[in-house]
Amino acid sequence: MTIARWLRMFILCVALAFALAWAWRTNLRPDRATLLITAVIGAVTAVYALFTYEILLENQTMANAALESAKLTERSLRFSHSGNLTFATRSTRVAQIETELTNVYPIKNKDFERAVAMAAEGGEQTEFVYAIIENKGKGAATNVRVEAEYKILDSSNPNGESVLLKHAVIPLIEPSLGIALCVFMAKTPTPNDSVSLIKAKITSSDFYREAISEPVLVNIVLPERHHTDQASSGVIRLA
Numbered sequence: 001m002t003i004a005r006w007l008r009m010f011i012l013c014v015a016l017a018f019a020l021a022w023a024w025r026t027n028l029r030p031d032r033a034t035l036l037i038t039a040v041i042g043a044v045t046a047v048y049a050l051f052t053y054e055i056l057l058e059n060q061t062m063a064n065a066a067l068e069s070a071k072l073t074e075r076s077l078r079f080s081h082s083g084n085l086t087f088a089t090r091s092t093r094v095a096q097i098e099t100e101l102t103n104v105y106p107i108k109n110k111d112f113e114r115a116v117a118m119a120a121e122g123g124e125q126t127e128f129v130y131a132i133i134e135n136k137g138k139g140a141a142t143n144v145r146v147e148a149e150y151k152i153l154d155s156s157n158p159n160g161e162s163v164l165l166k167h168a169v170i171p172l173i174e175p176s177l178g179i180a181l182c183v184f185m186a187k188t189p190t191p192n193d194s195v196s197l198i199k200a201k202i203t204s205s206d207f208y209r210e211a212i213s214e215p216v217l218v219n220i221v222l223p224e225r226h227h228t229d230q231a232s233s234g235v236i237r238l239a
Contacts, residue, residue: 009050082206083141083173085219087148088132088227089183089197091234095119097130097180104132104178107168111182118185127189127236131166132229133202134178141204143216144170149198150183155190163198173204186236194237197226 090101095115097106106112115128131148135141146168153161168181184195200221209217228238 009054082137082139082208083135083175083204084137085141085144085173085202085204086134086136086227087146087200087202087219087221088134088229089129089150089195089238090132090180090229091127091129091195091231091236091238093124093127093231093233095126095128095185097128097132101132101178101180103176104134104180106130106180106182107170109168109182111166111185115182115185118187121187123187125188125235127186127231127234128182129184129195129236129238130180131183131200132178132180133170133173135173135175137175139206139208140175141173142171142206142210144173144202144204146170146181146200146202148181148183148200151194151196151198152184153192153194153196154184154186155192156186156188184236189235191235191237193235194239196239197221197223199223200226 090097092100094100095112095118098104119126119128131146133144133146146166148166150164150166151161152164164183166181166183168179170179173179186193202219202221203216204219205214205216223239230238
C-alpha cells in the first residue's frame with residue numbers, strides 16, 4: 001500500500017479511538033447511548049467502506065499494470081512478426097539485377113523477359129531501370145501489392161514523353177529479401193532520357209496482423225520521400 005493509503009487509515013483509526021475514549025469517560029443518558037451506538041455502527045461501516053475503497057484502488061493498480069504488460073507483450077509480438085518495406089528506383093547496366101544486389105530477385109514478367117533479351121543482344125550502352133522493394137523488418141511481409149507510376153522521357157520514342165503504371169503482386173517477402181520490378185529499358189540511352197517517379201503505392205500485411213484481422217498497411221511513396229540509386233556509368237536520369 002502507498003503512504004497516502006496508510007495515512008488515510010491512520011487518520012480514521014485515530015478519530016475512532018478519540019471518539020471511543022470520549023464515550024468511555026462520559027456519563028450518557030439512555031437516549032444518548034443509543035445515539036452513540038448508532039454512531040459506532042456508522043464508524044464501523046466507514047472503516048469497512050474505506051477498506052473496500054482501498055481494495056478497489058489496489059485492484060485498479062494491478063489491472064493497469066496487467067494492461068501495460070499486455071501492451072508491451074503485444075508490441076513485442078508485433079515487432080517480431082512485422083515487415084518493413086522500403087521503395088527505391090535503381091538504374092543498372094545489367095538485366096539480371098540479382099547479380100548486382102544481394103537477396104533481391106526480379107519479378108519475371110514480360111518486361112523482365114524483354115530486358116533479358118535486350119541484354120543478350122549485346123551492347124555496352126544498354127541500361128535498365130528497376131523499382132526495388134526490400135523488406136527491412138523482423139518479420140515477413142504478406143500479400144504485397146505494388147503500384148508505381150513513372151513519367152518517362154525516352155529519346156528513342158517518337159512521342160518523347162509517356163506515363164507508365166507498373167504493378168506487381170507478391171504473396172510473401174521474407175525479412176532481408178527484396179524484389180525488383182522492371183520499369184524501363186534503353187538500348188542506346190542519352191542524357192535526355194529520364195525516369196521520374198510520380199507516385200508509388202505499397203499495400204501489405206503480415207502474419208500477426210492477419211491473425212487478429214487488422215486491415216492492411218498502405219504506404220504511399222511520393223517523389224520527395226523517394227530514394228534513387230544511379231548507376232556509376234549510367235546515362236538515364238532518375239528522379
